[in-house]
Amino acid sequence: MSTYTKITAMGQYVPERVVDNDELATIMDTSDEWIQAHTGIKTRHFAMDQENTSDLATQVAHQLLTKSGVVATDIDLIIVTTITPDALTPATACIVQANIGADNAFAFDMSAACAGFTFGLATADKFIRSGQYQNVMVISAEVNSKMMDFQDRTAAVFFGDGAGGALLQATENANENSLLAEKLQTQGNAEVIHSGRVRPLTKVAASNYPQTDAFYQNGREVFQFATNVVPEQMKTLLRTANVQPSELQYVICHQANLRIIEKIAANLALPMTKFPHNVERLGNTSSAGVAMALAEAFDHMTGPTLLTAFGGGLAYGSVLIKK
Incomplete structure (x- = not known):
């Protein structure tokens, strides 16, 4: 079974x-x-x-x-x-x-x-x-x-x-069954977003001590990737699952930037009312943003919901779910 x-x-x-x-x-x-x-x-x-x-x-x-x-x-x-x-x-x-x-x-x-x-x-x-x-x-x-x-x-x-x-x-x-379809992808690019890079040794010395770099992102490239490449992945997944964008109750995007979410909504020709968001209150919480937005919407879910997120890697993934 x-x-x-x-x-x-x-x-x-x-x-x-x-x-x-x-x-x-x-x-x-x-x-x-x-x-x-x-x-x-x-x-x-x-x-x-x-x-x-x-x-x-x-x-x-x-x-x-x-x-x-x-x-x-x-x-x-x-x-x-x-x-x-x-x-x-x-x-x-x-x-x-x-x-x-x-x-x-x-x-x-x-x-x-x-x-x-x-x-x-x-x-x-x-x-x-x-x-x-x-x-x-x-x-x-x-x-x-x-x-x-x-x-x-x-x-x-x-x-x-x-x-x-x-x-x-x-x-x-x-x-x-809650998980209906998925599409996960990466584009190997370590320069657009990176964090915590650990520096290798340059010599053997008593003064050596581990060091890491702070978070860095190229905001312009992230914006272009999120508003051009990511929506195409979302559309591909929906076609594969035979679901029209208009059938979605919610679309929960990575809470990176409200302007990116607005662009994705326009790309899919959907109203912002279908896009739960917490970014204005909580900022970009990286991987936690989609999870927290879903937690807020979960009790109200009655139809299919598309989760989509993107970040360093470059990694991007969309998962179609229902309650």
Whole structure:
């Protein structure tokens, strides 16, 4: 008998500290007017006082257990998608596993930048469809603030911290299947977006110490990629699934920039009312943005919803789902 994947719970969490555009304008050459005009962003949340990526993800994991009624020891797999992990090792997902007492699970991190949640859902779906795993958490969590160069106004004004996630469960009822179609792609390009580059040695010396680079993006190239290449992927997936754009209840895009979402809506000839968004309140939360926007819309879902996201890699992925 075939096994299918059902999304049974969603959760989201943001740190308490709110940083508005006016506060950023006191430490860099920018303004509330410029940020809103170019990005639509008004505020964002920053993790402070030792709160790290695993802490945000753990909050979401607890929500998923509470909402679903599943106990932690029944979780089989935890996938955390992030480009801002607590450390290179151990995986942030392993820390979440320990925090919630998911003793029977295995856990790993996935790095697909802002496309992480779509890549994570597609990956979890394969584990469940294998028939070996019943309960899988996919959590996207980012503390982008710790990777920012706050003298780089072309990047620092965009980003916020947050986490969102889903509990996926196995079902033998085909009518309960939540993941309908997917298309994941990458274009190997390490220059448009990169973060945390670790510098190799130049010599053997006692002064050697690991160093990493701050986040960098070429905003113009990202905008062109997001508004030209990504919509074509979305249209291809919909044609393959035999779904017309007008049939979609929601389209949940990567929460990079409100202007990008508006361009994608125009490209698909759909009204902005079909595009749930949180970017104006939360900023660009990288892989967490789609997950958090879906968490806000999940209780109202009655029809097909298209998730699409894009980020460093360049990685871009679209997943068609239903509740």
